[in-house]
Amino acid sequence: MHQTAVLGTAMQDARKFGWEFDETVKHNWETMKTAVNNYIGSLNWGYRVALRDKNVNYVNAYAEFIEPHKIKATNKRGKETFYTAAKFVLATGERPRYLGIPGDKEYCITSDDLFSLPHCPGKTLVIGASYVALECGGFLAGLGLDVTIMVRSILLRGFDQDMANRAGEHMEEHGVKFLRKYVPVKIEELEAGTPGKLKVTAKSTETDELIEGEYNTVLIAVGRDACTDKVGLDKAGVKVNPKNGKISVNDEEQTNVPHIYAIGDILDGKWELTPVAIQAGKLLARRLYGGSTLKCDYVNVPTTVFTPLEYGSCGLSEDRATELYGQDNLEVFHSLFWPLEFTVPGRDNNKCYAKIICNKLDNDRVIGFHYLGPNAGEVTQGFGVAMKCGATKEQLDSTIGIHPTCAEIFTTLDVTKSSGGDITQSGC
Amino acid sequence: MAAFCRGRHRWKRTNFLHVLTRNLTGKYDYDLVVIGGGSGGLACSKEAAQLGQKVAVLDYVEPSVKGTKWGLGGTCVNVGCIPKKLMHQAALLGTAVKDAKKYGWQISGPICHDWATMAEAIQNHVRSLNWGHRVQLQDKKVKYLNVKGSLVDKHTVKGLSKAGKEMILTAKNIVIATGGRPNYPTNIPGAVEHGITSDDIFWLKKSPGKTLVVGASYVALECAGFLTGIGLDTTVMVRSIALRGFDQQMAGLVTDYMDAYGTKFAWMCVPKRVDKLSSGALQVTWTDTHTGNEHKDTYDSVLWAVGRAPETKALGLDKLGVQLRKETGKIVVGADESTSVPNIYAFGDIGEGRPELTPTAIKAGKFLARRLAGHSTELMNYDNVPTTVFTPLEYGCVGLSEEEAEKRHGKDGIEVYHAFYKPLEFSVAERDASQCYLKVICERGGDQKILGLHFTGPNAGEVTQGFAMGFQCGATYSHLLQTVGIHPTCAEELTKVNITKRSGLDATVTGC
Numbered sequence: 053m054h055q056t057a058v059l060g061t062a063m064q065d066a067r068k069f070g071w072e073f074d075e076t077v078k079h080n081w082e083t084m085k086t087a088v089n090n091y092i093g094s095l096n097w098g099y100r101v102a103l104r105d106k107n108v109n110y111v112n113a114y115a116e117f118i119e120p121h122k123i124k125a126t127n128k129r130g131k132e133t134f135y136t137a138a139k140f141v142l143a144t145g146e147r148p149r150y151l152g153i154p155g156d157k158e159y160c161i162t163s164d165d166l167f168s169l170p171h172c173p174g175k176t177l178v179i180g181a182s183y184v185a186l187e188c189g190g191f192l193a194g195l196g197l198d199v200t201i202m203v204r205s206i207l208l209r210g211f212d213q214d215m216a217n218r219a220g221e222h223m224e225e226h227g228v229k230f231l232r233k234y235v236p237v238k239i240e241e242l243e244a245g246t247p248g249k250l251k252v253t254a255k256s257t258e259t260d261e262l263i264e265g266e267y268n269t270v271l272i273a274v275g276r277d278a279c280t281d282k283v284g285l286d287k288a289g290v291k292v293n294p295k296n297g298k299i300s301v302n303d304e305e306q307t308n309v310p311h312i313y314a315i316g317d318i319l320d321g322k323w324e325l326t327p328v329a330i331q332a333g334k335l336l337a338r339r340l341y342g343g344s345t346l347k348c349d350y351v352n353v354p355t356t357v358f359t360p361l362e363y364g365s366c367g368l369s370e371d372r373a374t375e376l377y378g379q380d381n382l383e384v385f386h387s388l389f390w391p392l393e394f395t396v397p398g399r400d401n402n403k404c405y406a407k408i409i410c411n412k413l414d415n416d417r418v419i420g421f422h423y424l425g426p427n428a429g430e431v432t433q434g435f436g437v438a439m440k441c442g443a444t445k446e447q448l449d450s451t452i453g454i455h456p457t458c459a460e461i462f463t464t465l466d467v468t469k470s471s472g473g474d475i476t477q478s479g480c
Numbered sequence: 481m482a483a484f485c486r487g488r489h490r491w492k493r494t495n496f497l498h499v500l501t502r503n504l505t506g507k508y509d510y511d512l513v514v515i516g517g518g519s520g521g522l523a524c525s526k527e528a529a530q531l532g533q534k535v536a537v538l539d540y541v542e543p544s545v546k547g548t549k550w551g552l553g554g555t556c557v558n559v560g561c562i563p564k565k566l567m568h569q570a571a572l573l574g575t576a577v578k579d580a581k582k583y584g585w586q587i588s589g590p591i592c593h594d595w596a597t598m599a600e601a602i603q604n605h606v607r608s609l610n611w612g613h614r615v616q617l618q619d620k621k622v623k624y625l626n627v628k629g630s631l632v633d634k635h636t637v638k639g640l641s642k643a644g645k646e647m648i649l650t651a652k653n654i655v656i657a658t659g660g661r662p663n664y665p666t667n668i669p670g671a672v673e674h675g676i677t678s679d680d681i682f683w684l685k686k687s688p689g690k691t692l693v694v695g696a697s698y699v700a701l702e703c704a705g706f707l708t709g710i711g712l713d714t715t716v717m718v719r720s721i722a723l724r725g726f727d728q729q730m731a732g733l734v735t736d737y738m739d740a741y742g743t744k745f746a747w748m749c750v751p752k753r754v755d756k757l758s759s760g761a762l763q764v765t766w767t768d769t770h771t772g773n774e775h776k777d778t779y780d781s782v783l784w785a786v787g788r789a790p791e792t793k794a795l796g797l798d799k800l801g802v803q804l805r806k807e808t809g810k811i812v813v814g815a816d817e818s819t820s821v822p823n824i825y826a827f828g829d830i831g832e833g834r835p836e837l838t839p840t841a842i843k844a845g846k847f848l849a850r851r852l853a854g855h856s857t858e859l860m861n862y863d864n865v866p867t868t869v870f871t872p873l874e875y876g877c878v879g880l881s882e883e884e885a886e887k888r889h890g891k892d893g894i895e896v897y898h899a900f901y902k903p904l905e906f907s908v909a910e911r912d913a914s915q916c917y918l919k920v921i922c923e924r925g926g927d928q929k930i931l932g933l934h935f936t937g938p939n940a941g942e943v944t945q946g947f948a949m950g951f952q953c954g955a956t957y958s959h960l961l962q963t964v965g966i967h968p969t970c971a972e973e974l975t976k977v978n979i980t981k982r983s984g985l986d987a988t989v990t991g992c
Contacts, residue, residue, distance in 0.1 A: 055905050056583040062576035063585065069570035070598030070710070071577060073591040084584030087908045098990060195584075327965040327972065353964045364966070392562065393569050396601045430939045433971030434946020437963045441953035451945075451952040452865045453839040454876065455556070456565050459945030460839065 053167065054187060054358045056084050057194020061360075065397040079195045081172035089168055111135075117284035120309065124284075139340065142290070142299065142307070142314040143333065144283060146276035146324070151179065155239030159250050160270040163188060171246040173197065174268030179236055181207045183357040185273035186219065190360040193228045200229040200265070202236060204257060208357065212369035215422050218405055222361040222424075225403075233257045239270055278318040288312060293320050303347050305336050323353055354421075354436030356429040361403065364432030366439050368420040373409045383410045385445070385465035387475045391426055392456045402476050406461045408448070416445035421462075431459040508650040510534045512852060513637050515629035515795070516657035518554015519838040520828030522613060524655055524845030529622045531853040536649060537622055538629035538639050542791070544679035545664065545672055551610030552617075552624070555659050555829070556838040558606055563682035564702055566602045568870045571709020579909035593710040595687035603683065625649075629658075631796040634821050638796075653852050656795065656811065656819075656826040657845065660788035660836070665694075670754030674762050675782040678703065688712065689780025692764055694751055696722040698869045700785035701734065705872040708743040715744040715779075717751060717766065723869065727881035733915040733936050737873035740912060749775075754782055790830045800824070805832045815859050817848050825852075827860075835865050866948030868941035873915055876944030878951050879932035885921045894931065895924040896981040897957065901973040901989040903938055916970070920960065920977055928957035935974065943971040 113125035148162035208216035243249040247268035278297040298320035316329035338344035354366035409420030453460030517539025550558035627639030662677035723731035803820035810832040828841035850856035866878035898919035965972030
């Protein structure tokens, strides 16, 4: 859906590059939804085929422990079957959290619903400031919808705050409305429909002010909860963090119960990312049955937030690096840049931004990589490999750039934050 | 008027006193004179000025055969990387508009492309870059002279202005960074009179129409690619192989994609003559070397992309004994960019055996400036230079081609991991991803150090850059596998690649 929004911008750019077509371009939600869901359906099918090919028994039933080595699986029709196993892997993931306010479950949707919503969501309020909130708000706005994002405090908690704010600013400059420092207190239905009309009442976090707004759709994106409460973990003796329902494991993904392992989003203090889960899962299987000793490396995991202006990063945020090493021991190199593709359409000059954080105490090793610009995932991936190799600033500088690209900016970063030098760009 | 007279007077006096002052004080007009204001020349001169040197840069564009000329900035800015990538972008956006429909965007009516709108927008951007460079030179206190430079002796440069005025400058060191220009196949009747080159294509006011591109360099393929993308009937005429010097498997994927994309290919053909018909169209006669048969067809434009060579004749190099390589006409240079004449240096496209790339020219220029100013002894490292070919399906690479790796290490000494993958964006758009492919060539056994990395797919340049950095750090195959992928991207497939060519197994990536 982000791609759909990106294509919307591409069409506007196309006119500046000489493409001529009708002025009025509208988006049809149903067409997109059907196409996306068909593709997902093909992936579902692909998974089933892959499991079959690899002789994995797939059981479409809800499992829960009844004894440390025994589970009960209940299918859609209520039929129960039982399985015993020498080892178990918990990978139940998470589901979106609701707000716990009147009207939330009845009238609001979450990311679980958005991607298969049968009708266009219309004027939307997104509650939350996670990457889920910003990504969804971002693409909905890109489709031409009226989008407001209600943020309690900061954007992208846990991410580099300067980068988060730049990403947010870009969204605001491109028409996304932000209601900062508010929390919703109740959701009421004004009209039923597809979509209907909802009234949202919210309270300021700083004063007693109450505000109201009308929206067709309210999307809650305030976090995700681990699915560990109804799987009988107590019967198996697996310890769960009462604060967040997550499970602690050692560096071999083993829980406090030796024959029970856990991977993925339910792990306490680890990444909620698919590639990490895949990597952890594969390596676990190889250690258990393949005689391997290789453990999953959770350090320097590159990631990307697919906001309208994408944000890719690897390593430490500037905030965290400063906390760990102290500002004096860090050198931050940064630059604004203007992707060549933006020049002719004349948009977003000096908005894209690149930053690396180097540890002066360790040979100027690159400990943080941050990129705000188009194709952030594609740009960031290779730098993730470089950081895995322990890349230093010198090695970055000795790499020749590919011209013209956005990524090449990292091979010519020479203005430091500490110098206060001008980073606005002009020319080739 | 007064200033002009004063200036002329001063030149005359300088000329006269020239030899005298030099012998007396050993002082030159400039510490450094750079001939050529392209990517390399500008970087070198600005860096030198920043280090306190007195620098002048001489830039002059000899108009192309068709009369095209341009401003400061060299090939990259005016008739290379920049306008090329922008026209490539125009073509990509055409595909994006078509894709958009599958994603629910509703466009009523036909979609067509107007060359003039695109050309004007791109030319305006290039002009803003010319201007930007002039401002930068001024800011950095580099003297810019729009004159054609040539060597008089090893410390003297003559500059000839468009109006025919001569000036003389003396310099402690002279750097030649005049780059290259497209070759015309002068042995083909009608080639020079009726054909154009990359010097002209980006500055055409009107659409080139039905075009024959002769050549199989990246210039030929990139131009043919974007011309096809904006809707023009385009044919590429290839004498033997495409992208000589590049990994040939990858070259095949690039041309296969172009073929499916709509570009016509005339393989193993050589043009014999070009005639202009009374209608104004160009008739090209060529020989199919495979069958020996002769063919004719008419085109609106013929674009020659058969190589580039430096114009060294007018530089006066032979007079000074600056050694050139006969086959290429390029200047023979040492690892420190020195020529056979001390205090005369050459780098960028004009250097023999050097990559013809902007980033290497920029870096080499900066390093040279630092060495000449006595600030450093560091030499330019030309190894591990990554590059990208911006064909409709882009191709990025760093390190050795599979052929070169086999030559150096033997087929048994390398392990090639490869995969055919499908970009997520192609799925809903129902686009064919048959040529989206990547391969990582590693040393077999031991650490499995990466020798070469090759990728065809969207945003190949963006994908390749970071991996090039990994390459620079001596990345091994296990580094790749240890790096977690970013999902969903195309680049992540490089961190997951695990099927070897040796195994013969199906290398198609399946699933999420």
